Amino acid sequence: xxxLWDFSGGIHPDENKHLSTARPIEQPSLPDRLILPLQQHIGxxxxxxVSVGERVLxxxxxxxxxxxxxxxxxxxxxxxxxxxxxxxxxxxxxxxDQCIILVPDGLDEWTERDxxxxxxxxxxxxxxxxxxxxxxAGLGGAGFPTNIKLRPPRDRKVSTLILxxxxxxxxxxxxxxxxxxxxxxxxxxxxxxxWILRPERCVIAIEDNKPEAIKAVKKAxxxxxxxxxxxxxxxxxGGEKQLIQILTGMEVPSGGIPADIGxxxxxxxxxxxxxxxxxxxxxLISRVTTITGRALxxxxxxxxxxxxxxxxxLAQAGVDKQQLNRLILGGPMxxxxxxxxxxxxxxxxxxxxxxxxxxxxxxxxxxxxxxCGMCAEACPMELLPQQLFWHSRAGExxxxxxxxxxxxxxxxxxSYVCPSSIxxxxxYRAAKGEIRVQQAEHLKADRxxxxxxxxxxxxxxxxQEKEQRKKDRAKAAAEAQAKKQAETEIxxxxxxxxxxxxxxxxxxxxxxxxxxxxxxxxxxxxxxSPNTAVADAAPLDLEALEKQLSQATAKLNTMQSMLEDxxxxxxxxxxxxxxxxxKNHDRVKRAEQALAEAxx
Amino acid sequence: xWTSVLIAVVVLLALAVIFGGLLGFASEHFKVEGNxxxxxxxxxxxxxxxxxxxxxxxxxxxxxxANGDAINKxxxxxxxxxxxxxxxxxxxxxxxDAEHGVEQAKRVALIREDECIGCTKCIQACPxxxxxxxxxxxxxxIESECTGCDLCVDPCPVDCIDMITIEPDIRSWTWTPxxxxxxxxxxxxxxx
Numbered sequence: 021x022x023x024l025w026d027f028s029g030g031i032h033p034d035e036n037k038h039l040s041t042a043r044p045i046e047q048p049s050l051p052d053r054l055i056l057p058l059q060q061h062i063g064x065x066x067x068x069x070v071s072v073g074e075r076v077l078x079x080x081x082x083x084x085x086x087x088x089x090x091x092x093x094x095x096x097x098x099x100x101x102x103x104x105x106x107x108x109x110x111x112x113x114x115x116x117d118q119c120i121i122l123v124p125d126g127l128d129e130w131t132e133r134d135x136x137x138x139x140x141x142x143x144x145x146x147x148x149x150x151x152x153x154x155x156x157a158g159l160g161g162a163g164f165p166t167n168i169k170l171r172p173p174r175d176r177k178v179s180t181l182i183l184x185x186x187x188x189x190x191x192x193x194x195x196x197x198x199x200x201x202x203x204x205x206x207x208x209x210x211x212x213x214x215w216i217l218r219p220e221r222c223v224i225a226i227e228d229n230k231p232e233a234i235k236a237v238k239k240a241x242x243x244x245x246x247x248x249x250x251x252x253x254x255x256x257x258g259g260e261k262q263l264i265q266i267l268t269g270m271e272v273p274s275g276g277i278p279a280d281i282g283x284x285x286x287x288x289x290x291x292x293x294x295x296x297x298x299x300x301x302x303x304l305i306s307r308v309t310t311i312t313g314r315a316l317x318x319x320x321x322x323x324x325x326x327x328x329x330x331x332x333x334l335a336q337a338g339v340d341k342q343q344l345n346r347l348i349l350g351g352p353m354x355x356x357x358x359x360x361x362x363x364x365x366x367x368x369x370x371x372x373x374x375x376x377x378x379x380x381x382x383x384x385x386x387x388x389x390x391x392c393g394m395c396a397e398a399c400p401m402e403l404l405p406q407q408l409f410w411h412s413r414a415g416e417x418x419x420x421x422x423x424x425x426x427x428x429x430x431x432x433x434x435s436y437v438c439p440s441s442i443x444x445x446x447x448y449r450a451a452k453g454e455i456r457v458q459q460a461e462h463l464k465a466d467r468x469x470x471x472x473x474x475x476x477x478x479x480x481x482x483x484q485e486k487e488q489r490k491k492d493r494a495k496a497a498a499e500a501q502a503k504k505q506a507e508t509e510i511x512x513x514x515x516x517x518x519x520x521x522x523x524x525x526x527x528x529x530x531x532x533x534x535x536x537x538x539x540x541x542x543x544x545x546x547x548x549s550p551n552t553a554v555a556d557a558a559p560l561d562l563e564a565l566e567k568q569l570s571q572a573t574a575k576l577n578t579m580q581s582m583l584e585d586x587x588x589x590x591x592x593x594x595x596x597x598x599x600x601x602x603k604n605h606d607r608v609k610r611a612e613q614a615l616a617e618a619x620x
Numbered sequence: 621x622w623t624s625v626l627i628a629v630v631v632l633l634a635l636a637v638i639f640g641g642l643l644g645f646a647s648e649h650f651k652v653e654g655n656x657x658x659x660x661x662x663x664x665x666x667x668x669x670x671x672x673x674x675x676x677x678x679x680x681x682x683x684x685x686a687n688g689d690a691i692n693k694x695x696x697x698x699x700x701x702x703x704x705x706x707x708x709x710x711x712x713x714x715x716x717d718a719e720h721g722v723e724q725a726k727r728v729a730l731i732r733e734d735e736c737i738g739c740t741k742c743i744q745a746c747p748x749x750x751x752x753x754x755x756x757x758x759x760x761x762i763e764s765e766c767t768g769c770d771l772c773v774d775p776c777p778v779d780c781i782d783m784i785t786i787e788p789d790i791r792s793w794t795w796t797p798x799x800x801x802x803x804x805x806x807x808x809x810x811x812x
Contacts, residue, residue: 113793386798413797446798453794465667468767471748472669472677 025269027262029400030254040193040312040319048336054122054327055364057109061163063089077131091155096305096325099124114359133301154297155304160287163368172279179282181219185226186258189351192371194308197321199233203240209291222246229253256431260285311337313374315344331361345377353432387440395434405434412451569611576604657686664704668696669747670769672721698723727768727783729761735780742772
C-alpha cells in the first residue's frame with residue numbers, strides 16, 4: 021500500500037456525479053457549424069493558414085503556431101471554411117475572439133494519418149515536436165501546451181510522473197468515464213510520457229468515489245510498474261499542488277512549478293491525446309465533455325468534436341429551457357456563468373452544467389465578515405483568506421501580494437464555507453487582475469522613461485556635435501586666414517618660399533620670364549629674316565588647324581550620339597546636351613574657316 | 621572633585637570629536653547622488669512625457685514636486701497617481717487640477733497613412749520615439765510604445781493623426797470585484 025499524506029483544509033460538497041455516469045460515452049450528432057477559436061489555451065494564438073471557401077479534410081492543420089508557446093488548430097471534420105471572424109468564445113468576460121467557422125460536409129473524410137509504429141527508435145525531441153504539431157494541450161484546466169510541459173528545464177529531473185484522475189470537482193465526470201472506457205489508451209499515453217521523461221515512479225491517482233474507473237485502470241496496468249493510487253475523496257484533492265502533497269508529502273514552492281521538486285502532473289485526457297498523436301497519427305480534434313445538470317432530461321458524457329456549439333450539445337442532452345436558470349462552464353466551484361449558449365467547446369472545456377434555480381440558486385447577498393476563521397481552516401493552500409479579503413477590498417494590493425495572494429488556486433473553498441456568503445474568490449481574482457494590470461503599466465512606463473531618456477541623450481549629443489562642427493569650421497577658417505597672411509608676409513619680405521604654393525608661384529614667374537625672353541629672341545629673328553619665317557609658319561599652321569578640325573568633328577559626333585541617347589531615354593539632361601552640341605557645331609565651323617583661310 | 625569634572629569634560633570632548641569626524645566622513649563617502657525622492661516620485665508618474673503639467677517631461681515635474689510643487693497636475697496619472705503621491709509625501713490628496721486637463725481613458729495615436737505627406741514633424745514631436753518614418757515616406761506609430769501623449773497631433777500639417785481610445789479586449793480583460801451594496805434584509809425588503 022502506497023503511503024499517502026494529507027493536505028490541510030478542503031471540503032466535501034455534494035458530488036452530483038451520478039447524473040452523468042449512467043450511460044457510456046456518447047457521440048453527439050454533427051452540428052451545422054463548428055467554431056474554432058485560434059486561441060484555446062495559454063500562450064500565443066495560432067495563425068490562420070486556410071482561406072474562406074477552402075475545403076479542408078478532417079485532421080488538417082487550419083491554423084499554425086509561430087511562437088514557441090502555442091499549438092496549432094486542426095479541422096475536427098471535413099468541410100468548408102465559411103468565415104474567419106470574431107465570435108464569442110469560452111471566457112469569463114463573455115467577449116469575442118478570432119475564430120475559424122467550419123461548415124461540415126458530413127463526409128468526415130480524413131487527411132493522411134501517419135502513425136508511428138515504434139517511437140522508441142525515434143528522437144525524444146522529434147516526439148515532442150509531433151505532440152505540439154498534433155495540437156496537444158493539457159485537457160485538465162489551463163490547457164498549457166503539453167510539449168512544453170514535457171520538457172522541464174535542464175536542471176530539473178522529473179522523478180515522479182503523476183496522471184491526475186482525481187477529478188474532485190462536483191458534477192464533472194469526463195475523466196471518470198474516460199478511465200472506465202479508455203484505460204488502455206491512457207496507459208499507452210502514460211508510457212510515451214514516461215519514455216520522454218524517464219521518471220523513477222509513475223502514479224495514476226484516482227479518488228475513491230470512482231470504483232469502476234479504479235477497476236478498469238488497475239486492469240490496464242496489470243503487470244506494469246505503474247502504481248494506481250486510490251486517494252480519499254475531498255475537494256480539491258485534484259488540484260495539482262494538493263495531489264502532489266497527497267502522493268509525495270512535498271509542497272510545490274511558492275511561485276514555483278512542480279518540476280522544481282521533481283514532480284509532474286498530467287491529465288488522463290491529455291495522455292489519450294498523446295497516445296493518439298503517436299500511435300494513430302490523429303491530432304487533438306475531440307475531447308470528452310460532461311453535459312449535466314437538472315435542467316437536462318438526458319445528462320451524460322459526450323465525446324465532442326472541438327468547436328461544437330454548446331447549445332447543440334444541450335439540445336442533444338434534452339434541455340428544458342423553462343427549467344434552465346443558469347449555464348455554467350466548468351464545475352460549480354471553479355467554473356463561470358455563460359452569457360450565451362452559442363460558444364464552442366474548446367480543448368479545456370471539461371463540463372457544462374445546465375442548472376435549475378433550485379439546484380444552483382443565486383448566491384445570497386454578501387454580509388459583513390464575522391471573523392469566524394472558517395475560510396482559513398478550509399483553505400487548501402494554508403493562506404489567510406480573511407486578511408487577503410480585507411486587503412483586496414481596500415485596494416491594498418501590496419499587502420495582499422505580501423500575504424501570497426498569487427499562491428491562491430482560486431478553488432472556491434473559502435467562498436463555499438463562508439457563513440456570511442462573501443464571494444471571497446471574486447475579490448482575489450479581481451485583486452490579482454488589478455495587480456497584473458499595474459505591473460504591465462509599470463513595465464510600460466519604465467520602457468517609456470527609457471526611450472524618453474535615450475531620446476533626450478541623443479538630442480543633446482546631436483546638439484553638441486553640431487556645436488563641435490561649428491567650432492571646428494571656425495577654427496579651420498581662422499587657420500587658413502592666418503596661413504594666407506603669413507604667406508603674403510613672406511612674399512613681401514622676399515624671403516624663401518615657405519611652401520608649395522609659393523614655390524609654384526615662383527615657377528610660374530620663372531616660366532613667364534623665359535617666355536618673355538623667347539619672344540624677344542623671336543622678334544629679333546623675324547626682324548633679320550622675315551621671309552623664311554612666313555614660309556616656315558604656313559605648313560605648321562595648316563597641320564595644327566587640320567588636327568583641330570578633326571578633333572572638333574570627333575567631339576561633335578560623340579556629343580550628337582549622346583544627345584540622341586538622352587532623347588531616346590528622355591533623360592533630364594537633354595537641354596544641356598543640346599547646348600553642348602550647338603557649341604561644338606560652332607567650334608567645327610570656326611576650325612573649318614580658319615583652315616580655309618590658312619590654305620588661301 | 622575638579623579632576624573628575626575635568627575627566628568628564630575631556631571624555632565628552634573626545635567623544636564629540638570622534639563622532640563628529642565619523643559623521644563628516646560618512647557624509648562625504650556615502651553621499652547619495654541626486655535626490656532619491658525624485659526617483660521615487662518619477663517612478664509613480666505615468667511617463668507619458670506629455671507635458672500637460674507644464675514641465676518638459678515627467679522627470680522635471682518629479683523634481684518640482686520634490687521641491688514642493690502641487691501633486692495634482694498630472695491628468696494621465698489621474699486619481700491613482702495623486703493618491704500614490706499623497707501617500708509617499710504624506711500630504712492630503714487633492715482633486716486633479718482641471719487647468720492641466722482631465723483624466724481620459726488610455727489612448728494611442730494612429731496615423732491615417734494614405735493622407736500622410738511624410739513631413740517628419742510628428743517624429744520630431746514624439747517624446748518617446750514611437751513614430752517611424754523618413755522624409756517624403758509614410759510615417760507610422762509603433763502602438764506598443766505610444767504613450768498617448770497627444771504631442772504629435774498639433775504639429776501635423778494635414779491633420780492625419782487620430783487619438784484612438786484603447787477598447788478593452790479579451791486579452792486585457794480582468795475580473796471586476798463583486799458589487800457589495802445590499803445586505804440580506806435590504807433584499808428581503810426589495811423583493812416584498
